[in-house]
Amino acid sequence: MGQTFVPGPVTSLAVAIPFGFLCAYLIVSLVTAFTNIHAHPLSGFPGPRMRAAFEFPNIWSNLKGFGNKDTKRLHDRYGHVVRIAPNTLSFNTARAWQDIYGLKKDRTELAKDPNYYIKGPAVQIVNADQKEHVRIRKLLAPAFSDTALLEQEPLLNHYFNLLVQKLDEKIDGPANGRVDLMSQYNFLAFDIIGDLALGEPFGALENGENHAWMRNFFEGIKFLGVIRFAMAYPVVGLFFQLLQRLKPSFAEKRIAHLAFTKKKVDERLDRITDRKDFLQYILQGGKDRQNSLSHLEILGNSRVLLTAGSETTATQLCGATWFLLNNLITLQRAQSEVRKAFKNAEDITLRSVSAPGTLPFLNAVIEETLRCYPSIPSTLPRVTAAGGAIIDGHFVPENTSVGVHQWSANRSSSNFGAAESFIPERWLLEEAPSLCANDQKDAMQPFSLGPRGCLGKSLAYFEIRSVLSRVLWHFDLELEDESRNWIDQKEFVFWDKPSLWVKLHRKVA
Numbered sequence: 001m002g003q004t005f006v007p008g009p010v011t012s013l014a015v016a017i018p019f020g021f022l023c024a025y026l027i028v029s030l031v032t033a034f035t036n037i038h039a040h041p042l043s044g045f046p047g048p049r050m051r052a053a054f055e056f057p058n059i060w061s062n063l064k065g066f067g068n069k070d071t072k073r074l075h076d077r078y079g080h081v082v083r084i085a086p087n088t089l090s091f092n093t094a095r096a097w098q099d100i101y102g103l104k105k106d107r108t109e110l111a112k113d114p115n116y117y118i119k120g121p122a123v124q125i126v127n128a129d130q131k132e133h134v135r136i137r138k139l140l141a142p143a144f145s146d147t148a149l150l151e152q153e154p155l156l157n158h159y160f161n162l163l164v165q166k167l168d169e170k171i172d173g174p175a176n177g178r179v180d181l182m183s184q185y186n187f188l189a190f191d192i193i194g195d196l197a198l199g200e201p202f203g204a205l206e207n208g209e210n211h212a213w214m215r216n217f218f219e220g221i222k223f224l225g226v227i228r229f230a231m232a233y234p235v236v237g238l239f240f241q242l243l244q245r246l247k248p249s250f251a252e253k254r255i256a257h258l259a260f261t262k263k264k265v266d267e268r269l270d271r272i273t274d275r276k277d278f279l280q281y282i283l284q285g286g287k288d289r290q291n292s293l294s295h296l297e298i299l300g301n302s303r304v305l306l307t308a309g310s311e312t313t314a315t316q317l318c319g320a321t322w323f324l325l326n327n328l329i330t331l332q333r334a335q336s337e338v339r340k341a342f343k344n345a346e347d348i349t350l351r352s353v354s355a356p357g358t359l360p361f362l363n364a365v366i367e368e369t370l371r372c373y374p375s376i377p378s379t380l381p382r383v384t385a386a387g388g389a390i391i392d393g394h395f396v397p398e399n400t401s402v403g404v405h406q407w408s409a410n411r412s413s414s415n416f417g418a419a420e421s422f423i424p425e426r427w428l429l430e431e432a433p434s435l436c437a438n439d440q441k442d443a444m445q446p447f448s449l450g451p452r453g454c455l456g457k458s459l460a461y462f463e464i465r466s467v468l469s470r471v472l473w474h475f476d477l478e479l480e481d482e483s484r485n486w487i488d489q490k491e492f493v494f495w496d497k498p499s500l501w502v503k504l505h506r507k508v509a
């Protein structure tokens with residue numbers, strides 16, 4: 001006969017204490033949820049009750065990579081402003097862009113949301129507060145002026161030509177013209193920004209493989225989503241810390257990523273050169289000011305430049321190519337415009353691709369790609385200051401996280417006619433179809449706006465116009481069947497882009 005187990009006092013306590021904590025946690029969560037719905041300063045804003053009550057539906061949606069689609073669905077249902085989390089409002093109008101990201105009359109700006117822009121040990125341009133940001137931006141801005149960028153033309157041309165050469169080699173090689181343009185564009189954008197920022201080629205195009213830095217970068221972005229979850233739910237945070245101990249590769253990749261950047265920055269700082277890379281501007285600008293950047297700040301900002309300047313531009317190159325190849329009439333028009341504008345490949349220069357009136361249709365394709373497939377489809381959140389703010393005509397109480405959700409703004413039928421369709425002609429004054437007559441063009445701000453708007457916008461346009469012109473000039477392209485649905489992607493702040501398979505043919509002379 002078996003013995004009956006009678007729990008002793010120690011066993012009972014071991015069960016009772018966690019059980020007690022769990023009950024207390026559940027009760028506090030439910031009371032908070034009830035208060036969030038009925039007695040919160042944002043209670044009057046529209047949105048689903050679950051979103052008003054808890055943080056996790058929003059975090060979970062982003063963590064799974066469906067943030068863009070889920071948030072847009074909420075805007076379609078609830079309107080221009082939606083309460084997507086207890087303390088978070090999402091907007092989708094042109095007015096909201098100005099109210100949230102523009103500089104105020106008293107020269108202040110809405111601060112970046114610290115729960116999103118998680119600060120590391122070093123201040124860097126993207127997460128710095130307003131005062132620090134002004135200091136850093138002043139040092140970096142001269143490197144991004146059109147004059148400074150035009151001086152970089154030989155360097156840029158080297159990489160543009162290398163891309164064409166590598167693509168051309170694929171035609172006669174075993175690949176028989178089949179190529180993954182997503183990888184090639186990523187190699188190109190990373191090589192360019194690596195060279196511009198740190199004065200040294202990274203060799204991704206040359207070697208034809210993703211640099212470990214790039215592979216780790218995307219892991220890092222996904223990792224940020226987990227950190228945000230852990231910040232909102234400390235219980236998840238504890239579990240996550242445990243996971244890191246059990247699976248050290250999680251943290252190792254991040255450490256390797258940081259170590260690589262440090263090594264490259266240190267090597268560059270040790271090198272005496274008169275090459276005008278971005279670091280040269282930072283060091284020169286800091287010489288006669290007490291505002292120079294510390295070593296840690298140089299490191300932090302270099303990481304930002306490498307990231308901000310590679311992934312975003314490569315995304316646009318991929319997107320524009322896919323939209324073109326998916327619509328043969330558009331492709332033919334863009335291609336014949338480029339081939340007519342440039343008799344010889346050498347005529348394609350930074351100045352010629354940017355000259356007004358030279359490539360109107362290609363420029364319209366680029367704008368429409370930025371609308372339909374923005375590099376950063378999600379929200380870049382700010383926090384309202386003491387006393388609250390008027391946003392898009394609504395009074396928003398202080399300490400609220402606010403932002404424009406790019407995907408929802410760009411694809412909203414109240415901002416754009418036939419918003420879900422790719423129609424480059426909407427950007428051409430004389431050809432815009434009547435259904436696009438009321439387009440709210442200012443509702444699309446792919447580079448954001450105001451004092452924290454993109455510093456690399458001119459560089460991005462130079463790169464995108466130059467590369468698309470060259471690819472369309474040199475090659476005839478077909479989309480491979482497996483990339484027909486390429487555009488259907490998950491989003492983790494940036495897009496999780498799969499390979500973009502195309503078949504290249506040399507242009508018939």
Ligand code: HEM
Pocket residue numbers: 125126137193304305306308309310312313316374375376380446447448451452453454455456457459460
């Ligand atoms: C199509 C390409 C690009 C897009 C769509 C884009 C978009 C953006 C956006 C939306 C922001 C605002 C971020 C925020 O508010 O947190 C930003 C900031 C920034 N971008 Fe870009 N970007 C692009 C290319 C580049 C390039 C090529 C560089 C060159 C390094 C660059 C450098 C920066 C920097 C330094 C900032 C921070 C500006 C500041 O806080 O003052 N970007 N970008």
